[in-house]
Amino acid sequence: MPDKLAEAAELIQSVLERDGRPCFTCSFQAEDVVLLDMLRRVRPDIPVLFLETGYHFAETYAYRDRLAREWGLNLVNVMPALSREAHEAANGKLYQSEPDRCCKLRKVEPLLAALNDYEIWFTGLRREQSPTRAGLQPVETQTLPNGKELVKVSPLAFWTWKEVWSYLKVNEIPHLPLYDQGYLSIGCQPCTQLPLDADNPRSGRWAGQKLECGIHTFNVVR
């Protein structure tokens, strides 16, 4: 554990020495809060991008606001073109009828637009999170659909669930209360359930129909 902590800190330090503007996309889940804590120590004003889909749990909003206030975060709420109300008026309950399109409109497209302003993108992704992330590298090059290249950095790539929680504990950082109800991977409220498969924490997302919303897989589409 001390090794992985030092490795992550070293990687963060080294990447921040590069040219380019850094940002961090944060869902305020446990690993993101670990990385957020590490980042704020070395770059207190790093833009913390929260994908404000309009569908998060009330607990998530409250927790986000609490950390933003207590830690003095440079929080950037990344909003879709339409408010939740306007979106539902136009498309109905898209998360039920076409979850892929819903993710695309509420998360992926707003994120892609927001990332255009940065060259370095920190994420809390870990290999262990899901079979779709088993080949994750700590440093990857990410090309946006418009051709812009970013360095995508996942300092916690090799961390285990236990290590994440031990970091929170040791550093006395409060966690998102939803974990206490048994959730293991937490996104928008309508598409998050208790996990179906204990070995795959993300199996509670989208009722087991899919594992990724697209913000970490848009390159695969050709």
Added chain:
Amino acid sequence: MSTQSERSSVERVKEQSRHLRGAILEELELPTPNFSKETVQILKFHGVYQQTDRDARKAGVTGYGSMVRVGIPGGVLSPEQYLLLDRLADEVGDGGLRITTRQDAQFHRTRKADLRYLISTLNSNLLTTLAACGDVVRNTTCCPAPHSDPVRAELQRRALALSRRLKPKTRAYYEIWMDGEKAAAAETEEEPLYGDCYLPRKFKIGFAPPGDNCIDVYSNDVGLVPVCRGETIQAYTLLAGGGLGMSPGAKATHPRLADPICTVPPELLEDAVEACVTIHRDYGNRSNRKFARLKYVLEDWGVERFRKELEARLGTELAPPAKLEWNKGADHLGWQRQDDTCLYLGLHVPSGRIRGPLRDCLREIVSEFQPGVRFTCHQNVLLTGIPADRRAEIDNLLRRYGASMPSELPPVIQEALACPALPTCGLAITEAERAMPDILADIERTLREVGLDGLPVTVRVTGCPNGCARPYTAEIGIVGQSVDMYALYLGGSHLSLRIGALFTDRVRREEIGAALRSAFVLFRERRNPGERFGDFCHRVGVAALRGAAVEAPA
């Protein structure tokens, strides 16, 4: 998603550059040490890569300087040209030259104010930087061994002719660097092969003689291998769709070996290669640069459709490819007989860097004996046409400068490759070239400890997963992953015919030898007679190699 069909921003920059002019001329006149972002893209086509020294930047200096690449078809230089490169390295470089894996020469840290002098001087000595980088046909490689057989000589001639034919036709290069007359307006200037947007991505061509894969023919977009009867070339086997780059962020990107496509008669060779370039031009992905190489067209289409398209463009049917056999992948090092009267000498150049005493030694040999100079795809140098009776004098000179004869070096060192990585490459995560001597010494020590000293094994190290030094086809591929940490790949082949598999992650630089130890032990115990390490690892599989790591005593 709908946005995928949009052209990438680099495509727009190319199109708006008016045949590679952009704002280069204007920005050259500015007193700033660097070029703008868009101009940097266009400069690549002129062989100029703006870089910053990351060590210098840490120390608070901007550290701008350019890498300038000279494309040398087949790596062949006259002694005069070599001595010119050597002189320019002092005048406007960092006092050294770098041989690349495509037989180019590179200057490093050239100041913006010196670019025009450097490029115009090169051109007046029949050397060019045009199309050494960028989305065009890059330097054409060819086995540089100067043996007197007519097949190799013909391949060299072909490489040169093809290279000339496929250069961009824009006058921009001469206007900008040679104060050439502004020719007709760019609007009326023809770029018949490339068009206004050039290629979707780089395009690499290489020639290999039968049996000798020193150029790594399978890593090219188009590879050419002659089919011979005796010493006559009857046709060429054309391979297409190779490329060893990989972007770990894009899960579907991966290294790929070229496929044999067809047999081409000698008189159609140039047309056939050009047709492959136009297929890439017309069908390559222009919205996502990560999927823009010809290999992804080949992958979408399959060999059959590619061959049909090629036949349609040539207006003739093509025979199926001949079966290729290889017996050698190593470089042409040491003293070798060239013809009845002459020898040639292959000298090992660590990571392709000609500098320090080795550079002084080469300068003296080339000035004194006037040999031909050839750069190899293993980043080494051949000195050719040396009268057999002068060998002893050259041996003496080498000894005086402390240069090692290749036969004195362990095979691990002779065949190793590394990319430049830190401090000049913006993508690097870890050290590669600078750490290479330590990494090799560590592996060499481990081999000795398990009783395998002198084992020939190819080691390639890169500072990020993009794979510039072709780590994935090496017997041992060492790929920078996070700060001072590497992923190890095993099971590639010494002939570069196969891609290895991930053996282990998160290996600290100083622990690489230790991490390989159990695999070496297993190899010692279970190898077949004469089996290479890479072939063994491929045969038993990484799972068995990992199992051995678990069983091995701590």
